[in-house]
Every structure is written in structure tokens, then in C-alpha cells.
Amino acid sequence: RFLDRNVVNAFVRAGLLYESCEKFKDREYHNAVFVGKDENGVPRHAHKRSLNSLGKTFRINVEGSDPRCSFHYTGTSNRLYVFEAPIDLMSFLSRYPRGWQEHSFVALCGTAEHAMLWMLERNPCLRTVCLCLDHDEAGIEASGRLAEILHEHGYDDVGMLQSEHKDWNEDLKARRGLPVQEAEEHPQLIAASEVCGRIGVYMEECVIPERVGRELTNALCGYEMNLRRDYPEGATTCIELASALALYTYGRGLRQLGEPHSSEELLEQLRSCIHPHQNRSSLNSRTAVLAEQAHAVLKLASKPGIRSEAEKRQLTEGWLELALSCAKISVKYEADVLKQQQKQEQAALQQEMG
Structure with missing residues (x-):
């Protein structure tokens, strides 16, 4: 995935990312587990994604997870960046690593608004929201819907950032000269x-x-x-x-x-x-x-x-x-x-x- 090692290590040290190993029918399956914690630092959400890059990628939110507390990081500035998936979030940080710890980031683990609104409610200083969803039909529609929800909640400083290709990880792959999924205009x-x-x-x-x-x-x-x-x-x-x-x-x-x-x-x-x-x-x-x-x-x-x-x-x-x-x-x-x-x-x- 070409994620920046320093970015990955930062989330590992914070207890927000680890590797799991599970057995099923005498086979071992390794997953990256992205953890979301509540305001007291208690894990409330876990998103699993297969480490296997071949074929269809396995990904799932663990049963019982609180959708409000999905994978996120809270900084000190007034800016929140919103992504669909943890890999998108970390890919963006790998692409633009300078001073990223100052800002706040959240992965919705889908396109529902719960985690974004929870972050804003818990952090009143966050007033600027940048929607960084996938550059495809579903991502474009979700961005419009989320922007509408934000305006209804009194957030006027809302912007949208689009990856050059389908998502932020595809942009990282493109920088390495690998085949990528192109962006899809609505x-x-x-x-x-x-x-x-x-x-x-x-x-x-x-x-x-x-x-x-x-x-x-x-x-x-x-x-x-x-x-x-x-x-x-x-x-x-x-x-x-x-x-x-x-x-x-x-x-x-x-x-x-x-x-x-x-x-x-x-x-x-x-x-x-x-x-x-x-x-x-x-x-x-x-x-x-x-x-x-x-x-x-x-x-x-x-x-x-x-x-x-x-x-x-x-x-x-x-x-x-x-x-x-x-x-x-x-x-x-x-x-x-x-x-x-x-x-x-x-x-x-x-x-x-x-």
C-alpha cells in the first residue's frame, strides 16, 4: 500500500492499529485492525481489513462496534479531514505528511455521518471540515450529502478534496508507476x-x-x-x-x-x-x-x-x-x-x- 512508515508507527504506538492472526479451516488469516476509541480512551470500534493484496479484499466492521467511534485521530487545530476508509486516511497522510499531527482525521468506515458528527461534538474547536471521500460516483454523492448535513448542523466552512485517481491509495500507487484505478466522474x-x-x-x-x-x-x-x-x-x-x-x-x-x-x-x-x-x-x-x-x-x-x-x-x-x-x-x-x-x-x- 506504500504507506509511510512513520505514519503507520504513529498509529501503532497510539494503540489504534495492530495485526491480528486468526485461524479458519486450518488456514491462518492476517488482518490489519483499525481501532476507534471513545473520549476516555476505551476501544469502541474495530475495522478489519485483510493484509492480502491479491483478489477481493476482505474488510468488515467488527460486530458490536459503535459507529460513532470509528478510526480517528484528534489534533490541536480547527480542521477535520473526513475519509471513507482507514487506508484512505493513512494514504493521505503518507502523501502529505508535513505537520499532520496538528489536525484531526476520521475514517467513517463507510459513508455514514455518525463518526464525523461525534468528532465535531466532542471537539468544539473543530470548525473547518474537509471531505476527502473517494473520487467515484458513490463518494461524490456521499460528499454532497455530508456537506448538506454539516450545513444543517451550523458548519459553514466545508470543503471537498478529491484524489487525482479513484482514492488516495491509488494516488500513492501512481507515484510508484503502478497500474491504478482511475477516478470516476459522476x-x-x-x-x-x-x-x-x-x-x-x-x-x-x-x-x-x-x-x-x-x-x-x-x-x-x-x-x-x-x-x-x-x-x-x-x-x-x-x-x-x-x-x-x-x-x-x-x-x-x-x-x-x-x-x-x-x-x-x-x-x-x-x-x-x-x-x-x-x-x-x-x-x-x-x-x-x-x-x-x-x-x-x-x-x-x-x-x-x-x-x-x-x-x-x-x-x-x-x-x-x-x-x-x-x-x-x-x-x-x-x-x-x-x-x-x-x-x-x-x-x-x-x-x-x-
């Missing part, structure tokens, strides 16, 4: 750029300001009709047009509030609001919610009389939320198609090789 993040690009084209070519309400209604009706006919390509075309209409109107609302944005800025704001962990439900399940959301925005827009500043802002934000809801539908569909294509390519490659 299909939704790939699709989001393409979808927002098309929405930008619709904003330039298809939006007629005085007909926004009518065209939006038609686009949403076209989306539902194509969805019922099982014509997803037609449905996504309609929903992207609906997003363009809503985003254009959002931009117009910002201008009225004295906050003008260019089309490029509006599209970037839209793209940056698309988070994969919030966009997992099926397309069919969104129809009723989307119709209700559109109805509420159009009703507010058609309300007679002079609007207050707060009402203008409420309506403007409503247009952005509607544009985002429409865009997320197309992003989810495009990402699902991309994942299916990737699976087919992998299956074809395996068939060729085998």
Missing part, C-alpha cells in the same frame, strides 16, 4: 454541463418574453404527453425548453431587483445547483410535484397589483427553483443513459477479453 455532473448548454441555446432561440407563461404551460404539457407515450427524448426536449423559459424569467426578475446577470452566469448558477445526491428519484414520480410547482409560480406571477420587494424576490426565486426542477429531470435521464452505455461497453470489453 454521470450527472457530466450530463449537467451538456443539458445546461442546450438550455442556453433554447434561451437564445426560443424564448419570446410576452409568451413565457403560455409557452411554459405548453412545454410542460408536451413533457407529460411524451412521458406517457414512452418517448423520453421528446420529454427531455420539452422539459429543457421549460427550464429555459423559467431561467430566462428568473434573469428578468433579477434585473428588476437591480441584480443583472448574464446568460452565462445564469446557466452556471443553474449547473452549480444540480447535486447528484438530491436527484435520485424516478422521472415518473416527479410529474405531479412539477405541475404543482409550476402552477404555484404562474399563479404568483399573474397576481394583480404592485408587488413588494419581498414578493418580487419570492417570485424570482420561484422561477429559479422551477428551472432547476426541470433541468434535473433531463440531467437524471441523460445520466441514466450514460451509465447504461458504460455498462454495455464494459460487458463488451469483458467478452472480448474472456
Whole structure:
């Protein structure tokens, strides 16, 4: 694994890492055991990982472990680094060893938030959190979800660090010139750029300001009709047009509030609001919610009389939320198609090789 000897020894001396030897059916199995202790120094968690680097790696949290007290180290600074696995944590320290004892580190031994929140509760000085999860689909979704949880708990200084390859140990292997598992970008993040690009084209070519309400209604009706006919390509075309209409109107609302944005800025704001962990439900399940959301925005827009500043802002934000809801539908569909294509390519490659 190319872990730095000094880093390994530090955890061994602290009683947080040891090697176990267990017999099963007349064979000996050696595991690295990563220990998590509570605030009194009592071991409460153990994560076993096989020392065998060939084939599928054995790893398990020992039964009865307290998930809050997984493998961790507490330093003196205000910074906490969060990882999926102990090997990831130690690989990161091996890659960036300078002064690491100053900071705090925790391995979730999965992607649940319990150990991270426990560390923060026990150490009020920790205010900056760096999420260092795997650079793959699951890690990206978990990072988004954990960041959301941290914001809900009042932590505003939250950042994300990504390994160049799939995880931090793969980065160590790459430095030695060994074959590595490459990073996997999230299909939704790939699709989001393409979808927002098309929405930008619709904003330039298809939006007629005085007909926004009518065209939006038609686009949403076209989306539902194509969805019922099982014509997803037609449905996504309609929903992207609906997003363009809503985003254009959002931009117009910002201008009225004295906050003008260019089309490029509006599209970037839209793209940056698309988070994969919030966009997992099926397309069919969104129809009723989307119709209700559109109805509420159009009703507010058609309300007679002079609007207050707060009402203008409420309506403007409503247009952005509607544009985002429409865009997320197309992003989810495009990402699902991309994942299916990737699976087919992998299956074809395996068939060729085998």
C-alpha cells in the first residue's frame, strides 16, 4: 500500500492499529485492525481489513462496534479531514505528511455521518471540515450529502478534496508507476454541463418574453404527453425548453431587483445547483410535484397589483427553483443513459477479453 512508515508507527504506538492472526479451516488469516476509541480512551470500534493484496479484499466492521467511534485521530487545530476508509486516511497522510499531527482525521468506515458528527461534538474547536471521500460516483454523492448535513448542523466552512485517481491509495500507487484505478466522474455532473448548454441555446432561440407563461404551460404539457407515450427524448426536449423559459424569467426578475446577470452566469448558477445526491428519484414520480410547482409560480406571477420587494424576490426565486426542477429531470435521464452505455461497453470489453 506504500504507506509511510512513520505514519503507520504513529498509529501503532497510539494503540489504534495492530495485526491480528486468526485461524479458519486450518488456514491462518492476517488482518490489519483499525481501532476507534471513545473520549476516555476505551476501544469502541474495530475495522478489519485483510493484509492480502491479491483478489477481493476482505474488510468488515467488527460486530458490536459503535459507529460513532470509528478510526480517528484528534489534533490541536480547527480542521477535520473526513475519509471513507482507514487506508484512505493513512494514504493521505503518507502523501502529505508535513505537520499532520496538528489536525484531526476520521475514517467513517463507510459513508455514514455518525463518526464525523461525534468528532465535531466532542471537539468544539473543530470548525473547518474537509471531505476527502473517494473520487467515484458513490463518494461524490456521499460528499454532497455530508456537506448538506454539516450545513444543517451550523458548519459553514466545508470543503471537498478529491484524489487525482479513484482514492488516495491509488494516488500513492501512481507515484510508484503502478497500474491504478482511475477516478470516476459522476454521470450527472457530466450530463449537467451538456443539458445546461442546450438550455442556453433554447434561451437564445426560443424564448419570446410576452409568451413565457403560455409557452411554459405548453412545454410542460408536451413533457407529460411524451412521458406517457414512452418517448423520453421528446420529454427531455420539452422539459429543457421549460427550464429555459423559467431561467430566462428568473434573469428578468433579477434585473428588476437591480441584480443583472448574464446568460452565462445564469446557466452556471443553474449547473452549480444540480447535486447528484438530491436527484435520485424516478422521472415518473416527479410529474405531479412539477405541475404543482409550476402552477404555484404562474399563479404568483399573474397576481394583480404592485408587488413588494419581498414578493418580487419570492417570485424570482420561484422561477429559479422551477428551472432547476426541470433541468434535473433531463440531467437524471441523460445520466441514466450514460451509465447504461458504460455498462454495455464494459460487458463488451469483458467478452472480448474472456
